[in-house]
Amino acid sequence: MQEQISETGQRKKSDRISDEQPWWDTFPWWGSLIAAILIWMAWQIATRDDYELAWDRIFPGLQVTVIATLQAFAIALVLGLIAGMGQLSRNVVARNLARTYVEFIRGIPILPLIFTVALILVPETTDLINSRLQAWFDWEFKLSFQMRATITLALIYGAYMAEIFRGGIQSIPPGQTEAGRSLGLTGRQTMNYVVLPQAMRAIIPPLGNDFIAILKDTSLLSVLGVLEITQRGRQFSASTFKFREGYFVVSFIYLILTLSLSLLLGVLERRMTRDRKGER
Amino acid sequence: MIKIHGLTKTFDRTIHAVSNVNLHVAEGEVVVIIGPSGSGKSTILRCINLLEIPTEGSVEVDGYELTDPSTNIDHVRAEVGMVFQQFNLFPHLTVMENITLAQRKVRGRNKSEAEEMAIRQLTRVGIPEKADSYPRQLSGGQQQRVAIARSLAMEPRVMLFDEPTSALDPEMVKEVLDVMLELAAGGMTMVVVSHEMGFARAAGDRLVFIDEGEIVESGPPEEIFSNPSNERTRTFFNKILY
Numbered sequence: 001m002q003e004q005i006s007e008t009g010q011r012k013k014s015d016r017i018s019d020e021q022p023w024w025d026t027f028p029w030w031g032s033l034i035a036a037i038l039i040w041m042a043w044q045i046a047t048r049d050d051y052e053l054a055w056d057r058i059f060p061g062l063q064v065t066v067i068a069t070l071q072a073f074a075i076a077l078v079l080g081l082i083a084g085m086g087q088l089s090r091n092v093v094a095r096n097l098a099r100t101y102v103e104f105i106r107g108i109p110i111l112p113l114i115f116t117v118a119l120i121l122v123p124e125t126t127d128l129i130n131s132r133l134q135a136w137f138d139w140e141f142k143l144s145f146q147m148r149a150t151i152t153l154a155l156i157y158g159a160y161m162a163e164i165f166r167g168g169i170q171s172i173p174p175g176q177t178e179a180g181r182s183l184g185l186t187g188r189q190t191m192n193y194v195v196l197p198q199a200m201r202a203i204i205p206p207l208g209n210d211f212i213a214i215l216k217d218t219s220l221l222s223v224l225g226v227l228e229i230t231q232r233g234r235q236f237s238a239s240t241f242k243f244r245e246g247y248f249v250v251s252f253i254y255l256i257l258t259l260s261l262s263l264l265l266g267v268l269e270r271r272m273t274r275d276r277k278g279e280r
Numbered sequence: 281m282i283k284i285h286g287l288t289k290t291f292d293r294t295i296h297a298v299s300n301v302n303l304h305v306a307e308g309e310v311v312v313i314i315g316p317s318g319s320g321k322s323t324i325l326r327c328i329n330l331l332e333i334p335t336e337g338s339v340e341v342d343g344y345e346l347t348d349p350s351t352n353i354d355h356v357r358a359e360v361g362m363v364f365q366q367f368n369l370f371p372h373l374t375v376m377e378n379i380t381l382a383q384r385k386v387r388g389r390n391k392s393e394a395e396e397m398a399i400r401q402l403t404r405v406g407i408p409e410k411a412d413s414y415p416r417q418l419s420g421g422q423q424q425r426v427a428i429a430r431s432l433a434m435e436p437r438v439m440l441f442d443e444p445t446s447a448l449d450p451e452m453v454k455e456v457l458d459v460m461l462e463l464a465a466g467g468m469t470m471v472v473v474s475h476e477m478g479f480a481r482a483a484g485d486r487l488v489f490i491d492e493g494e495i496v497e498s499g500p501p502e503e504i505f506s507n508p509s510n511e512r513t514r515t516f517f518n519k520i521l522y
Contacts, residue, residue, distance in 0.1 A: 178331055179368035179427075183382035183434060184358025193381060197372050 034259065041252045054236055054245040061232040062253060068150045068218045068228060073211050075154035080161025085191075087166050098162065105159035110220055113156060118148035118224055145224040153217055157210055164206045168199035201272055208265040212258050219254075229253055281307045281438060281469045282328060286337035289323050289493075297323045298493045300337070305438075310470045312480040312501065315490035316516060321473045324490070325440050328471065329360045342437055358386050361431030365443040367423045369415040369430070375402070376411040379430045387434065394433075401429035405459050421452030428459055439463065441472040475520065481505065489513045 045051040086098030105113070122143055130140050143151075172195050180190030222231035229250055237246035282305040289298040298320040305311050313321045326332040327339055330346050330353050339346045344356050370378050379401065380394035389397070402408040405425035407418075415423055424444055431439060441460065445453045457479050464470055464483035474480070480487055480501045487501040489510070497510045508514045 173366075173368075175364060175366050175368040176370065179362075179364065179370070180382075181354075182329055182331065182357055182360070182362035183430070184354050184386040185382055186354050189385050193385070194370055198370075 038252075038255065038259075041248070045249060045252065050242055050245045051249065054242060054249045057236045058229060058232040058246065058249045059253065061227055061229040064146065064226060064228040065215070065218050068146060068153070068221060068226075069211070069215045072150045072153040072157065072214050072218070075151065076157035076161055076210070076214070079154060079158025080165055083158060083162035084165025084169065087162065088169060102159045102162050105156055110152070110156055110217060111223065114149050114152045114220055114223065117152040117155070118145060122148045122151075146221060146226045149221040149224050149226060153214055157214055160210060161207065164203055164210070165199075168203035169195060171202050172198050204272070205265065205269050208261070208268070212261050212265075215257060215261070216254065281305050281309070281342060282471065283340040284324070284328070284337070287324065287327060287334050287339060288336040289320070289327060289332060290335045296493050298327070301493070301495055303488065303495065305469060305471060307469055308467045309485045310464045310472065310483050311486045311488060312484040313471065313473045313488045313490060314475060314480070314516075319490045320493040321490045322442050325442050325471060325473050328438075328440055329357050329362055331362075354386070358382070358434055359437045361434060361436035361439040363424070363427050363431060363439065363441045363444045365446050367415070367420070367427045367447070369423055369427055371415050374411070375413050375415070375418070375426050378415070378426060379433050382430075383433050397433050398429070401432045402426070404432065405429045406455070419452060420448045421455045424448065424456045425459055428456075438469045438471070441470065441474065443473050445474065445476055477505070477521070489516065491516070
């Protein structure tokens with residue numbers, strides 16, 4: 001194309017920032033690339049015997065991974081909501097307890113925390129409870145390693161979610177609460193019908209990200225020998241020395257899960273922003 | 281209807297927003313509060329439904345002593361309508377839902393009763409056709425009228441207005457003031473913080489001028505406009521009127 005600069009100093013066409021970009025500039029190449037890689041991976045697993053063997057041994061771990069993810073997410077939601085609201089509470093005890101939990105937990109890496117909870121805190125508290133239970137009911141209370149690790153994940157993500165909830169609630173202008181209270185709604189009613197529904201818009205996207213993060217972090221359950229995807233991959237690789245095949249399949253399963261979840265989350269977010277358009 | 285005695289409000293122990301204010305508002309009376317910005321007029325208004333908690337003094341509304349811990353403040357607030365400068369409509373709810381929410385949760389009305397009342401109040405403020413709109417689809421003036429309808433649907437005994445027209449574009453001020461005028465003519469007890477002198481003249485039974493947290497002067501609007509007795513009132517009028 002001929003460069004044309006007019007006398008009035010107008011920019012030449014190729015400099016202009018506009019919606020007239022060529023299609024290949026805005027096309028989501030990255031998406032196609034990822035799709036291509038995934039198809040190639042699936043092809044490998046489907047057609048090569050070693051990979052298929054790995055798949056057969058590892059894939060059953062999906063159930064444990066999904067269950068642990070859902071459980072950890074559900075418990076974390078409850079913890080996060082309580083701790084998030086606690087931090088905003090007018091009660092000085094609630095506020096400080098919530099803050100302590102959040103700051104304390106966030107300061108410890110996940111792996112040592114899993115060991116601490118699973119090998120020290122849970123055994124000691126169950127021992128304490130069991131000394132009573134046994135005396136009264138002749139019954140013992142036991143937590144599986146999978147549950148212990150799941151609880152640890154929930155504790156950690158509960159602390160992260162507390163911050164998400166707190167931020168979401170604080171993002172609603174105080175005038176909303178004032179309007180609710182002025183109409184005679186109680187504090188709780190104002191929270192439930194006025195503040196929280198609006199805060200959800202700020203809360204849902206980061207919660208979705210945390211869901212994906214929890215899914216990935218369930219791989220840490222493997223350090224306690226829980227037979228989820230990663231642990232099955234480790235076992236397969238160690239027993240067959242087919243490390244390439246084992247971790248190839250493990251990565252493939254995680255990628256399928258996380259990528260489809262973020263795709264879903266993207267759709268949800270877009271729908272929410274479209275609904276919100278023009279509001280305040 | 282409203283009895284304020286020795287009301288003092290300090291923020292952070294040092295800033296005196298309101299000091300020793302006494303104000304009685306009779307049933308059906310329309311009191312307009314004016315004063316320079318930061319003079320404490322909004323604070324006084326917000327103390328009448330305990331959005332601000334008085335540091336000292338007492339506020340009595342309809343026989344209920346608000347600062348008395350045994351008073352159920354939610355009950356009193358349901359009897360006191362409040363209209364805000366920024367409207368504060370609930371953006372996630374339709375106009376209809378905005379108006380029915382508190383009726384159903386606080387007054388215990390069922391859906392059809394609440395909706396009937398909502399339509400009645402929307403008709404009163406002149407926009408019954410907007411019931412299914414969301415606040416964001418309305419102009420500022422319409423939003424403020426919905427906010428007034430929302431308060432009226434609770435059938436309050438008192439209406440408080442905190443600079444209801446200050447956030448509006450000029451061409452929308454009148455439609456809101458018209459609604460307020462009609463309300464005043466209907467005998468509603470009203471306390472209005474506003475600089476709309478035309479409204480004060482037309483609807484106000486009493487004008488209260490506040491400066492630095494104190495009542496400087498009060499009396500019939502016409503009298504204060506034409507012949508302010510206090511120097512501070514004169515200075516204020518000189519600044520805002522031309």
